[in-house]
Amino acid sequence: MSNPLLVNPTAFEANLLSALAAQTSDVDDRKLAFESFARTGLPHRRMEAWKWTDFRTALNKDAPKADSAHLLTPSLFSGIGAFTITLDEQGPHWGDNVPNGMTLRLTDDVPKLMDIVGDHPMANLAAALCGQTLIITVSEDAIIHAPIHLRRAVTGAPSHMRVLISVDRGGSLKLIESIEFDKGGVDFDNLLTELRLGENASFNRTVYCNSGDDGVDMSLLAAELQAEAQFDQYVLLSGGQKARFETCLHFKGEEARAKMMSAALLGNKRHGDLTSHIVHEAAGCITEQQHKTVLKDQAMGVFQGKFLVEREGQKTDANMQANAMLLSDQATINHKPELEIYADDVLCAHGSTSGALDEEAIFYLRQRGLTQVAARSLLVEAFVGEVFDEIDDEDIAALFRQQTLTWLFSEKSDSLGKQSE
Amino acid sequence: MLKIENLHARVEESEILKGLSLTVPAGEVHAIMGPNGSGKSTLSHTIAGRDDYEVTSGGVYLNDTDLLTLDPNERAAAGVFLSFQHPMEIPGVATMNFIRTALNSQRKERGEEEVSAADFLRLIREKAKLVGLSDEKLKRPFNVGFSGGEKKRMEMLQMAIFKPQVCIMDETDSGLDIDALKMVGDVVNAIRDEKRSFLVITHYQRLLDYIKPDRVHVLAGGKIVKSGGPELAVELETSGYDQFIEAA
Numbered sequence: 154m155s156n157p158l159l160v161n162p163t164a165f166e167a168n169l170l171s172a173l174a175a176q177t178s179d180v181d182d183r184k185l186a187f188e189s190f191a192r193t194g195l196p197h198r199r200m201e202a203w204k205w206t207d208f209r210t211a212l213n214k215d216a217p218k219a220d221s222a223h224l225l226t227p228s229l230f231s232g233i234g235a236f237t238i239t240l241d242e243q244g245p246h247w248g249d250n251v252p253n254g255m256t257l258r259l260t261d262d263v264p265k266l267m268d269i270v271g272d273h274p275m276a277n278l279a280a281a282l283c284g285q286t287l288i289i290t291v292s293e294d295a296i297i298h299a300p301i302h303l304r305r306a307v308t309g310a311p312s313h314m315r316v317l318i319s320v321d322r323g324g325s326l327k328l329i330e331s332i333e334f335d336k337g338g339v340d341f342d343n344l345l346t347e348l349r350l351g352e353n354a355s356f357n358r359t360v361y362c363n364s365g366d367d368g369v370d371m372s373l374l375a376a377e378l379q380a381e382a383q384f385d386q387y388v389l390l391s392g393g394q395k396a397r398f399e400t401c402l403h404f405k406g407e408e409a410r411a412k413m414m415s416a417a418l419l420g421n422k423r424h425g426d427l428t429s430h431i432v433h434e435a436a437g438c439i440t441e442q443q444h445k446t447v448l449k450d451q452a453m454g455v456f457q458g459k460f461l462v463e464r465e466g467q468k469t470d471a472n473m474q475a476n477a478m479l480l481s482d483q484a485t486i487n488h489k490p491e492l493e494i495y496a497d498d499v500l501c502a503h504g505s506t507s508g509a510l511d512e513e514a515i516f517y518l519r520q521r522g523l524t525q526v527a528a529r530s531l532l533v534e535a536f537v538g539e540v541f542d543e544i545d546d547e548d549i550a551a552l553f554r555q556q557t558l559t560w561l562f563s564e565k566s567d568s569l570g571k572q573s574e
Numbered sequence: 575m576l577k578i579e580n581l582h583a584r585v586e587e588s589e590i591l592k593g594l595s596l597t598v599p600a601g602e603v604h605a606i607m608g609p610n611g612s613g614k615s616t617l618s619h620t621i622a623g624r625d626d627y628e629v630t631s632g633g634v635y636l637n638d639t640d641l642l643t644l645d646p647n648e649r650a651a652a653g654v655f656l657s658f659q660h661p662m663e664i665p666g667v668a669t670m671n672f673i674r675t676a677l678n679s680q681r682k683e684r685g686e687e688e689v690s691a692a693d694f695l696r697l698i699r700e701k702a703k704l705v706g707l708s709d710e711k712l713k714r715p716f717n718v719g720f721s722g723g724e725k726k727r728m729e730m731l732q733m734a735i736f737k738p739q740v741c742i743m744d745e746t747d748s749g750l751d752i753d754a755l756k757m758v759g760d761v762v763n764a765i766r767d768e769k770r771s772f773l774v775i776t777h778y779q780r781l782l783d784y785i786k787p788d789r790v791h792v793l794a795g796g797k798i799v800k801s802g803g804p805e806l807a808v809e810l811e812t813s814g815y816d817q818f819i820e821a822a
């Protein structure tokens with residue numbers, strides 16, 4: 154298929170073109186978005202921001218068989234009383250009893266992308282191919298107590314979804330987002346979420362991403378924060394064949410705050426990329442970010458974090474820490490923290506470390522009676538536990554701790570030194 | 575009884591212990607003194623089973639148990655306790671939870687019943703008082719932000735809780751104030767009985783005022799080069815180690 158939009162499209166990209174041709178609504182805007190995507194095509198290693206996460210190559214392999222994908226049922230979050238919105242082959246859908254204070258609707262239109270992701274290839278791809286966009290609105294001063302669970306449950310063909318959320322002044326929303334595969338993985342799941350947080354509004358997002366050994370997955374959130382808004386995010390990333398979790402925040406009003414805590418537990422040949430881009434364009438805003446990666450087998454972890462402080466961002470207080478623990482010498486970690494600062498009165502810091510388990514600490518614990526496996530898992534739990542300690546919701550913190558143990562003791566791996574027992 | 579026979583051990587390429595023999599009968603306290611770098615900590619780590627110390631020949635026995643065939647945690651369950659010269663800080667590990675897990679893990683290995691949460695709480699509160707650690711310290715991650723002396727108190731707390739068969743105290747007294755020194759004496763004397771053995775490594779005679787040793791040994795050049803009664807410690811205070819370094 155020859156097409157003026159994409160130069161030398163891969164087979165996968167050619168299919169994206171057919172998907173575009175099949176769109177029936179707001180066709181012109183979709184074409185524009187696709188053109189923007191087509192400037193680069195699927196992100197690949199020669200693009201700086203994607204050098205460690207090459208979707209073009211990942212998606213050019215033999216497509217994983219859709220019927221091998223095994224979605225975990227019920228969801229890990231089924232017991233916590235959330236209102237569930239399912240994102241699957243039928244698009245977004247939900248049941249009765251939408252909580253008071255919020256509205257849900259679908260639109261065929263293609264709203265303009267939020268500035269901070271206007272040129273993002275995956276955002277443009279989602280806008281071009283998403284079908285209907287889900288719009289979640291929380292009205293002024295409405296506090297939504299029950300969490301909303303966005304369950305990503307596509308198991309078949311590549312999927313592109315788009316969700317717009319606005320929490321108006323003084324409102325509050327708790328969102329859980331999950332993709333849960335225990336086998337196989339999704340062909341390609343591309344989710345774009347755009348969030349508008351009004352003055353003094355608060356948003357709490359918990360994410361669990363387990364895209365499966367074969368899954369290719371992209372989750373991108375873009376957010377604009379008005380004055381004194383509060384954004385909290387807690388993430389547990391289990392990776393996939395290629396999985397990227399990206400957060401782009403834009404501080405537009407003074408004294409807003411963001412807290413971003415995340416952990417990646419990666420095994421087998423999995424890949425997990427946590428990328429963030431935070432723009433401080435208003436005075437007195439605070440960002441606190443911490444990311445911990447634990448790697449075993451031949452897994453690869455990526456952390457890319459950037460703080461951009463514009464001239465308007467005086468008195469910014471931004472701190473970014475990334476730490477990795479490697480349980481196998483065949484695993485790889487790539488850390489890339491970046492600061493770009495145009496204001497003169499700011500407090501910005503970043504730090505990153507990586508290393509193996511501390512053998513001296515293991516000996517200490519074993520001298521006290523702990524087995525090799527118990528000593529190692531205690532240290533791993535302690536390492537990622539610092540992230541989970543920050544989660545207010547006890548049920549979710551307990552669930553993440555439990556997932557850590559499950560992951561540590563999953564078959565195949567000898568990273569805990571089981572053989573020497 | 576702890577029995578060490580002709581022990582040779584190496585670290586990386588160099589031999590540190592060069593035929594060390596020593597017996598600490600049940601119920602006795604033996605002190606080891608010796609110059610820096612002579613192998614005292616190497617000995618204590620080797621008995622406890624640290625695997626970067628390679629035993630090339632000789633044996634270490636606790637009663638009839640051949641310790642060298644056991645993993646470090648099995649040695650702990652058999653009753654070997656090492657109070658570390660430099661105790662670790664372990665961020666993220668809750669102190670009480672860890673000590674309880676350790677105690678129950680030892681008990682499980684010995685086929686004993688686990689200690690309940692309530693009984694453990696009572697036990698640790700009582701012993702914490704004895705060693706002078708506040709509740710607030712017990713609630714912190716293990717040893718994080720502790721002073722040198724507080725870390726040594728934490729070692730004594732664990733020794734008082736585990737009640738091991740063989741207590742190896744590697745310079746527990748260094749960095750301690752006078753009151754803490756007395757506390758160490760109290761902890762040892764409280765559990766001292768006819769079955770338990772103590773190996774007390776120290777540079778100073780003053781600890782031995784609180785813990786009366788049955789025997790004092792000089793370790794130099796990887797071997798025991800002289801043994802005697804408590805008076806030997808006093809003698810060394812004035813004479814130093816020159817004579818032994820030349821001999822070794």
Ligand SMILES: Nc1ncnc2c1ncn2[C@@H]1O[C@H](COP(=O)(O)OP(=O)(O)OP(=O)(O)O)[C@@H](O)[C@H]1O
Binds near residue numbers: 590609612614626659
């Ligand atoms: N892990 C190691 N790697 C290399 N050399 C080591 C190691 N551990 C100990 N050594 C060496 O072994 C020798 C004995 O050290 P050790 O710590 O046993 O001495 P010590 O008698 O306890 O001294 P101190 O009184 O200073 O505590 C020293 O020369 C030391 O440098």
Ligand SMILES: [Mg+2]
Binds near residue numbers: 615616659744
């Ligand atoms: Mg020493």
